[in-house]
Amino acid sequence: MGQIIFAVLLAAGLGFFAWNVRKVRSNILLGRDVDRSDNKKERWKTMLLVAFGQQKMFARPIPALLHFAIYAAFVITQIELIEIFVDGLSGQHRIFRSSLGGFYTFMISFIEILSVAALIATVTFLARRNLLKVPRFNMKEMNGWPKMDGNMILFMEIVLVTCIFTMNGADEAAHKQLMGSSDPYYGFTISSLISPMFEGMSLESLHTLERIGWWGHIIMVFAFLNYLPYSKHFHIVLAFPNTYYSNLEKKGRFTNMESVTNEVKLMMDPTADPFAAPPEGAPEPQRFGAKDVTDLTWKNLLDSYTCTECGRCTSSCPANLTGKLLSPRKIMMDTRDRLVEVGDNKRKHGADYDDGKSLLGDYITEEELWACTSCNACVQECPVNIDPLSIIVDLRRYLVMEESKVPSELTGMLTNIENNGAPWQFSPTDRLNWANED
């Protein structure tokens, strides 16, 4: 019976997750194409260092260490999860124990120690969010669901760890009762400290307790897995592809707009016919810049799903620090929320459906965009190599080139560049005057 329930749970859990992953993938692929297939070696290296090694987290050592504890426990626990899967499907109990012997005890003990570290980290994180009120977790864009999301994940982690120790501790106590002095302990480091709490309980109760822990744990695992695609916590998966597909160019290099290059070349070519019809089969001209999520690249969209809303970007943003409306984290959250909306609309009403809304205007305002100094602090800070700046620039491009919405002082600057080759109103003939002044 247990095996059947487990098999159904497993199939449903994995199936629903796969269905959601497909949805996320198809949303991300709504973005424009960008080539990130080059330089594979460098990409693997970046992924290993930044995602696997969490290199950039360590710019802030205390949260980095706590985060690393949870990360390490999570990764190593996957080994125990394999056994749980095999046990669940086969109806065995701790199937690897007899064959692995001492190594098994070592492995489970290792997982237990990491789990305690993770538990400490989780409680600290809850305190940082709710008691210490670390500013970056309490900004405007975090109100409502994002704050709740963060707390739910931490709460689920506590339940997971509690289940593991209930399971191991009760099992340890039961084993001791059964085997007596001939083989008194499993000897798992932490649960042998817990098991005395269960002494005096009947074998039957211990068994029930162990099952509660076991089932509780595996149900939480499936719940957690399926919560991911709805949550900022999806970063635990997407951090890897996102760092692999990082921008490897210098941060100062903004993308070149080829569509503009073609037009400028035409303008500068004296032999070009300005009234010539576009060649047969030429692709529909693209919108300049980005108005909505579908004008962004798939990497921008992958970035948005990868964002775990830690707010390091915003806490280092000069505009945000000085009270401006711009928050790079909000740019990422808005992009993701709008993408989910656009994707759902397309699935519900067909690919051509237009809800009359857009990322620019309905989510992100002009005031936010014009506050950016393009200093790259947000890009530098992001522990998973998200690039909010490229979204900001693409939205600006749309404003300026499609709608001519430019702050008036900048119109002057642009006119000056076009007329006299400098952002200020100086005559180009005076450019070398400095050489003859004292």
Added chain:
Amino acid sequence: MSLVVPTMAEMMAKGEAPEYLFWVGCSGSFDDRAKKITKALVKILNETKVSFAVLGTEESCTGDPAKRAGNEFTFQMQAMMNIQVLDGYEVKKIVTACPHCFNTLKNEYPELGGNYDVIHHTQLIQELINQGKLTLKGGGTFKGKKITFHDPCYLGRANDVYEAPRALIEKLDAELVEMKRCKTNGLCCGAGGAQMFKEAEKGNKEINVERTEEALETSANIIATGCPFCNTMMTDGVKNFEKEDSVEVLDVAELIANAAEL
């Protein structure tokens, strides 16, 4: 000592080609404060007999502020015109004292067909000192002084140049003190992304004031920069705190020219 500033046109007329094109930039050409930085660099180039020339009246804005403001048309028009001029003179190496020009010429011109070896003036000066072509004569004016370096975003984070300007400051008889936010964590002066040419959006503080406050916390006597825009912003910041009598804002090139008694 009068400055020797040959133009590319003059050089070409004589059938010569300089090793470096010195890209002066709009600030360096027109802004009164930035002109002093330009001249300090020319003094160093003259002293070390570096073969260079400027474009003079043939130089035009790289298009950086247009690109950051989102106007790719204006940017590319400027870039293509500049590339025609640069390629006409067969320019290979460019040195510039403006990190914005540096970034644009180095990173954004290649895709439009302009390929040059571009360096920032602090990198060239470092090379000249390392080669023994420039010696600092005691640098007495800096004795016992504290200098802090403000990283220009387009030199630091944008292009990973953090060490050249610091190596130069360390050659002075002064103490280099770092701000809390420096190098990769450096805080912007507030001028980048075309902000130099507009009022800041509504907020509760000016970015340059926030940054200057941090610089003043180091109790430095000199705030060194490597960017004419940063220089303007930090100078304004110092004035905001009414510290202009005790704290100077200087470009690294000015510090070196001073220490070399040029």
